[in-house]
Amino acid sequence: MMLQILKKLNFNSLTKSIFSKNLVANLLILATGFLVVNSNAQELSYKKDKSLFVKPIKNLSDKQYDTFILGRSFFTIPWVEAPSATTARDGLGPLFNANTCASCHPGNGRGNLYNKDNQFSRNLIAKLSIKNRFTKEHKEILKTSALIMEPNYGMQIAINGIHGVNYEAKPDIKFKEKKVIFSDGEIAILLKPTYALKDLQYGPLHKDAILTFRLAPSLNGLGLIEDISDEDILKNQDEFDKNNDGISGRANFVYSAITKKMELGRYSWKASIATLKQQTADAANNDMGITTSIFQNDTCTKNQKACNEAPKPRDSIDLTDLRLDAITYYLKNRKTYSAKKDKAYKEGLEIFRTIGCISCHIDSFVTKKDVKISPFTDMLLHDMGEELADGRSEFKARGNEWRTPSLWGLALHEKINKRKPRLLHDGRARDFQEAILWHGGEARTSKENYMNLDKELRKKLIKFLEKV
Numbered sequence: 003m004m005l006q007i008l009k010k011l012n013f014n015s016l017t018k019s020i021f022s023k024n025l026v027a028n029l030l031i032l033a034t035g036f037l038v039v040n041s042n043a044q045e046l047s048y049k050k051d052k053s054l055f056v057k058p059i060k061n062l063s064d065k066q067y068d069t070f071i072l073g074r075s076f077f078t079i080p081w082v083e084a085p086s087a088t089t090a091r092d093g094l095g096p097l098f099n100a101n102t103c104a105s106c107h108p109g110n111g112r113g114n115l116y117n118k119d120n121q122f123s124r125n126l127i128a129k130l131s132i133k134n135r136f137t138k139e140h141k142e143i144l145k146t147s148a149l150i151m152e153p154n155y156g157m158q159i160a161i162n163g164i165h166g167v168n169y170e171a172k173p174d175i176k177f178k179e180k181k182v183i184f185s186d187g188e189i190a191i192l193l194k195p196t197y198a199l200k201d202l203q204y205g206p207l208h209k210d211a212i213l214t215f216r217l218a219p220s221l222n223g224l225g226l227i228e229d230i231s232d233e234d235i236l237k238n239q240d241e242f243d244k245n246n247d248g249i250s251g252r253a254n255f256v257y258s259a260i261t262k263k264m265e266l267g268r269y270s271w272k273a274s275i276a277t278l279k280q281q282t283a284d285a286a287n288n289d290m291g292i293t294t295s296i297f298q299n300d301t302c303t304k305n306q307k308a309c310n311e312a313p314k315p316r317d318s319i320d321l322t323d324l325r326l327d328a329i330t331y332y333l334k335n336r337k338t339y340s341a342k343k344d345k346a347y348k349e350g351l352e353i354f355r356t357i358g359c360i361s362c363h364i365d366s367f368v369t370k371k372d373v374k375i376s377p378f379t380d381m382l383l384h385d386m387g388e389e390l391a392d393g394r395s396e397f398k399a400r401g402n403e404w405r406t407p408s409l410w411g412l413a414l415h416e417k418i419n420k421r422k423p424r425l426l427h428d429g430r431a432r433d434f435q436e437a438i439l440w441h442g443g444e445a446r447t448s449k450e451n452y453m454n455l456d457k458e459l460r461k462k463l464i465k466f467l468e469k470v
């Protein structure tokens with residue numbers, strides 16, 4: 003039934019329905035005077051400017067601007083190993099993946115899957131854990147940690163070490179082609195990854211090890227996303243699918259190392275971190291080996307002798323609270339890209355809505371500061387099917403669940419990265435269509451709807467994604 007409707011959809015009927023909806027909306031606004039939200043806020047811009055994501059929002063006071071610049075410098079300046087003449091930014095490692103935040107978040111856009119030498123880029127991180135055996139010990143650990151650490155290597159594979167400290171391992175991912183055939187005969191080829199590690203430097207992995215790969219996501223709009231209230235996110239939950247649409251988003255609740263309480267998770271591909279501040283401290287610790295008041299220890303495991311014995315910086319904390327807060331401030335107060343809502347946008351949005359993408363990639367929230375935003379995410383976890391599953395739980399997120407990523411800013415990534423950005427948590431999708439075709443689980447119907455659209459409409463939807 004649904005498919006028949008979709009088959010019959012043509013462009014005219016789509017535009018007509020937009021027109022009539024707008025008319026109703028306009029009448030409502032006239033009748034109620036209901037137009038309080040700020041849709042043209044200073045935070046938002048639709049300029050296709052490749053440095054937009056690093057620019058400050060307008061109207062910062064001198065003091066705020068200084069904090070922004072301090073944060074930006076600590077996000078961008080390379081850290082060095084201790085001891086060094088520059089105590090402000092020594093303390094890199096002993097184990098690390100990159101020496102600055104910016105090397106994995108170029109222009110605050112998405113990370114690249116490959117580097118210039120066509121090797122897997124450091125923007126792709128191998129994360130590790132071991133299976134929960136539900137022992138007393140595991141249960142205790144999981145009260146405050148998303149996972150149980152792999153004993154030899156820890157939570158994450160470091161591809162670099164400071165002088166005298168061996169790196170841990172290198173990523174080894176193989177792709178196998180997978181053919182998808184549309185009902186109109188079009189063929190798409192997907193690349194299915196198999197994850198492994200090579201050149202393991204500290205012995206074999208634990209027999210229960212779970213390995214997953216994560217590509218650095220876009221940092222567009224994080225301040226506005228942090229400004230969505232918990233209530234607004236939670237009201238879209240439908241854990242037991244009471245409305246019967248096959249979609250049952252639920253929030254992740256995660257332990258905050260800052261407040262020592264369980265909080266709504268928002269950041270990372272499984273929403274396992276509650277705040278930008280903790281995300282920053284976590285990244286500093288795991289990605290760069292930089293300690294903070296939140297994570298005070300380096301990431302060496304017991305078996306990593308050279309790592310444990312490496313020279314310590316003079317200061318016991320590498321990144322002071324002042325600087326940690328400045329980076330957080332910087333991340334929050336940057337300009338956000340949000341597409342211009344012109345005619346082509348509205349047409350694309352109508353297709354996006356009709357085939358059900360919008361059930362998860364929600365286009366409309368109003369922040370606590372009354373800014374109307376279109377991030378295209380519900381910030382909830384969804385079962386995306388076996389093929390995307392990585393088998394790794396993080397707090398409430400199961401092995402087959404992922405947080406809906408925001409889509410705004412997709413328009414800028416090719417400009418920023420100077421090549422087509424790879425999509426999905428591990429960067430397996432080479433373009434928008436491939437990203438859609440990997441959707442399974444709760445998103446399966448929506449994917450099938452896409453596959454059953456006329457080619458013209460499919461193209462229009464992809465054009466829309468290129469604009470958002």
Ligand code: HEC
Binds near residue numbers: 124127
């Ligand atoms: C070696 C690469 C690398 C470095 C260095 C790095 N990141 Fe990330 N970043 C990632 C990856 C990969 C993820 C996704 C992690 C996940 O989902 O588990 C991420 C996620 C994030 C997110 C969450 C975005 C979202 O929407 O969920 C923020 C914020 C962030 N990083 C900030 C930082 C900051 C600040 C620094 C420096 C202190 C930094 N990153 C350093 C690779 C990196």
Ligand code: HEC
Binds near residue numbers: 357359404405428448
């Ligand atoms: C059930 C919820 C759900 C529905 C419905 C859904 N998506 Fe998604 N989408 C997700 C999740 C979750 C991911 C991340 C999956 C991953 O990385 O493994 C995602 C990823 C994406 C990405 C890649 C984003 C990135 O940053 O890499 C694009 C593009 C996308 N979806 C577009 C669409 C379109 C177009 C539709 C409609 C055909 C759609 N989605 C329907 C939940 C959904």
